[in-house]
Amino acid sequence: xxxxxxxxxxxxxxxxxxxxxxxxxxxxxxxxxxxxxxxxxxxxxxxxxxxxxxxxxxxxxxxxxxxxxxxxxxxxxxxxxxxxxxxxxxxxxxxxxxxxxxxxxxxxxxxxxxxxxxxxxxxxxxxxxxxxxxxxxxxxxxxxxxxxxxxxxxxxxxxxxxxxxxxxxxxxxxxxxxxxxxxxxxxxxxxxxxxxxxxxxxxxxxxxxxxxxxxxxxxxxxxxxxxxxxxxxxxxxxxxxxxxxxxxxxxxxxxxxxxxxxxxxxxxxxxxxxxxxxxxxxxxxxxxxxxxxxxxxxxxxxxxxxxxxxxxxxxxxxxxxxxxxxxxxxxxxxxxxxxxxxxx
Ligand SMILES: *Cc1c(COP(=O)(O)O)cnc(C)c1O
Numbered sequence: 001x002x003x004x005x006x007x008x009x010x011x012x013x014x015x016x017x018x019x020x021x022x023x024x025x026x027x028x029x030x031x032x033x034x035x036x037x038x039x040x041x042x043x044x045x046x047x048x049x050x051x052x053x054x055x056x057x058x059x060x061x062x063x064x065x066x067x068x069x070x071x072x073x074x075x076x077x078x079x080x081x082x083x084x085x086x087x088x089x090x091x092x093x094x095x096x097x098x099x100x101x102x103x104x105x106x107x108x109x110x111x112x113x114x115x116x117x118x119x120x121x122x123x124x125x126x127x128x129x130x131x132x133x134x135x136x137x138x139x140x141x142x143x144x145x146x147x148x149x150x151x152x153x154x155x156x157x158x159x160x161x162x163x164x165x166x167x168x169x170x171x172x173x174x175x176x177x178x179x180x181x182x183x184x185x186x187x188x189x190x191x192x193x194x195x196x197x198x199x200x201x202x203x204x205x206x207x208x209x210x211x212x213x214x215x216x217x218x219x220x221x222x223x224x225x226x227x228x229x230x231x232x233x234x235x236x237x238x239x240x241x242x243x244x245x246x247x248x249x250x251x252x253x254x255x256x257x258x259x260x261x262x263x264x265x266x267x268x269x270x271x272x273x274x275x276x277x278x279x280x281x282x283x284x285x286x287x288x289x290x291x292x293x294x295x296x297x298x299x300x301x302x303x304x305x306x307x308x309x310x311x312x313x314x315x316x317x318x319x320x321x322x323x324x325x326x327x328x329x330x331x332x333x334x335x336x337x338x339x340x341x342x343x344x
Pocket of ligand 1: 053054055056084085164166198199201202203204205292295296323325326
């Protein structure tokens with residue numbers, strides 16, 4: 001597929017590595033039926049450019065380019081207090097000489113504190129222009145429009161990026177990723193049986209669905225929900241995938257191209273569970289690769305859970321998309337070291 005007609009900035013200057021995880025594969029197999037499990041490979045999108053953060057960098061290559069093409073001088077976006085997306089959007093804004101404003105949604109009451117560590121420190125260090133905090137469940141689109149009006153009243157031009165950067169333009173980042181991976185698989189002589197990816201605001205999963213379709217890739221793409229069960233998540237991903245496909249002009253997305261699993265994110269988005277801790281510890285202690293507690297720890301827990309349920313045929317080659325998110329790991333030290341009692 002030809003993406004060259006879409007404006008793009010480059011924040012990562014080489015394909016991110018695809019690696020085999022031999023020790024993790026062995027450790028996982030020991031807990032699978034008959035002691036045989038899938039062979040696990042990893043796509044290191046935790047090593048993308050900009051501020052070390054993860055998958056939002058790929059979406060922002062297209063979103064920031066579009067903002068610049070439209071003559072905007074301020075990026076406006078939204079997220080939770082430890083949002084990877086907000087932090088990376090700010091880094092992109094700094095790099096492009098743009099200003100940046102956030103609407104922060106306090107999904108957990110009183111979780112936002114200006115003095116807190118993690119993101120708030122980094123927001124200040126990179127020079128965010130303004131932060132508006134709103135209660136959980138607020139209309140984020142309306143809140144961002146209000147900020148855009150304020151910016152306009154100063155004679156400037158804002159560019160609104162939806163939560164997670166998940167719209168048709170942002171989704172192009174993961175179409176580009178699919179093209180990058182497809183070339184890597186070919187060069188490596190690697191015939192995969194499935195790809196596992198996190199499914200949140202849906203730009204990553206939906207963009208990849210469109211990328212698989214447009215590039216005629218037939219292996220299953222398995223989404224692991226980080227905040228919703230399939231009945232709520234799949235329509236969201238489907239809508240995103242179709243929006244990306246429409247932008248690309250590749251026709252109708254079959255509904256069954258969108259597949260996700262739930263059961264690994266509870267009790268709530270961003271709230272830790274025991275499965276996540278097991279996954280974070282297991283990958284850290286077998287391969288020295290870190291996962292984050294909000295997304296990739298739960299997504300890997302999903303891959304492990306499916307493997308243990310016998311979802312993959314023995315020795316199937318399964319690629320795990322490491323979508324990043326590591327800066328938030330620090331805020332959850334006691335949890336991931338097992339010092340906090342957790343439910344499954
Ligand atoms: C945002 C995010 C995801 C989920 O991606 P969506 O495009 O929002 O579905 C997964 N992993 C990390 C680290 C993220 O920050």
